Amino acid sequence: MVDTLEHPVDAFDDHGPGAEHGPDEHHGPTGILKWITTTDHKVIGLSYTVTAVIMLVIGGAFAEIIRAQLATPSGTLVSLAQYNELFTMHGSVMIYLFAGPFAFGALANIIVPIQIGAPDMAYPRLNALSYWLYLTGAITMLSGFFTAGGAANFGWVAYAPLSNSLNTPGAGADLWIGGLLLTGFSAIFTGVNLVATIFYLRAPGMTMFRMPIFTWNMLVTAILILLAFPVLTAGLIMLYADRHFGTHIFSVAGGGVPVLWQHIFWFWGHPEVYILALPFFGMVTEILAVFSRKPVFGYKGMVFATLSIAALSLGVWAHHMFTTGVVLLPFFSIMSLLIAVPTGIKIFNWIGTMWRGEVWFSAAMLMAIGFVVTFLIGGLTGIYLASPPLDFFTHDTYFVVAHFHSVVMALVLAGMAGLYYWGPKFTGYLLNERIGKIQFWFLFIGTQVFTLPLYLLGLRGMPRRMAVYPHDPQWKFLNDLSSLGAVLIGVSTILFVVNVVVSWKKHPAGDNPWDGQTLEWFTTSPPPHHNFYRLPVIRSERPTWDYNHPEHHAIAHAPAEVKR
């Protein structure tokens, strides 16, 4: 079945949106067959959202078990071997299966085409393939738990020679590699799709410098995916060849170089940090602007900050490898410290966006502000770690764990903000604000109670990846505090699920519940099959606001002459 897409202007009518077209004008299969055969970016994005939230719950459950084990110095909840599997799979599930796919598979998939006025993603069938590769990759990786040897247990970084066939034999490690191959290709295809969509399917008048910041960030994320993920895929194939075909790429015995794995892994792994972070930066930028009733402060600065973060992020990989002793310390230290500049610009612009705005403290806005605070803590401690002497002191301690958990918990806050903000757009129904605000306080306080003690633990010398630790009252107290924080975060996740159940199809959202600024708030909630019945005239980076508030002058960011 092939639809020939006409531009939405042909569907323009003067009777308002949806006057002559119901949302069900597209006749296709329903039920499970719809889920399997769909190529609609909104349905695929919703499948991604549900799958990614399930992965968040699974990865979170692993985290709760880990924190329960560490609540006492000689915990016996899990065996030492099981603990290795748990921290490996906690990291793998959260990084590979939740954070990335949630950002570029779920929210970007739904929102980016609508924000630029496109009828669908550029390659709808490739988009569907991305989802199936992601789902099967997740199943492959997690099925390691059902094999005789258990799941992968070499840490989420799979360092050589720990990951060779002598040290970690068994199907669990191979399933981890296989799952990563599938999700890696899924990410690459989504990256191709996003770049093509943003370059070729924008609505008339939507110049590059009128695109919403979220779309800009997704474009940069997609380019980063294309730069980074193929390197990981190549590395995984080398690792598999070492394990099964007798090659010696990463083994000293055969003339190989174990550190090569670290180079390859982190050449993917550090851009990956920004592949995770940039989409959430974009979400927060949109939310802060809408709920402050102001345009984004420093729009172009925001775009160039994103571009320079992306460029720099590919030159900093070896700051994860300072203690190997074979990397060029000054180069990687300077490049890592430089990233603080564009990131600082972003923090400044976020504050500038809220400054003297009419701030509306909705659940989404609270979570976005919580993101800025938490991310600032995580970002500042990252500056310490960029300095080699400090890194030598704290490497592989809980200080590093605390640093990146501040960052990723900030991303979880931003992701929740995104769900409260955009959820009504793609489901058509609002979430309960009161439960949302309670969830925010549990999540925000829980995050700080969980991460801040870990910084102190790291400075007191506790190494990461230990299932048991010495009987030291200070260590025990800090670990208990951290476990309490983990419980609070767990409660907040349960509150989110409760909120979805309680508000299921209760409060219709209407087309534009937040007085939004970008194109997605111009169409219906949920949008029709090809997104728009009509489009407004686009003269600034917030066309919907201009349409709804003609009393304000459009702020044009593009020069008036035509740029080809």
Next chain:
Amino acid sequence: MKVEAKILLALGLFFGVMGVVYWFWSREATGSVMMFAGMLLGFLPGGYYYWWSRRMKARPEDDPNATQAQGAGVVGAFPGTSIWPFTLGMGSFFTVLALVFGIWLLVPGLGLVVWALFGGVAESRRGGKV
């Protein structure tokens, strides 16, 4: 189209410069190769877009004063629903499982992959415009 081209060319230039700096400062091969590969990823598509941007008329989405009517017409032909992505995904799934559980899984794996490739191409041909 010019902005799109410039972004990619700028990234390519950055990686090129950093690659040179990194190679002469560190003499470390892995990172230098990856930096130069990054440079190519910027220059190849960036150069293509730049070449075209000088030879084509500005598209409505590049025109800051465009009206919606300028975009009227066929955007493209898109498959409404398709079973082939699912078939291809399952084929890839079994192919990857063959890496772990045995070579016999390549039979259903590659079988589904080939079937999906033929099916998908045939679907596009029937549509005629994809």
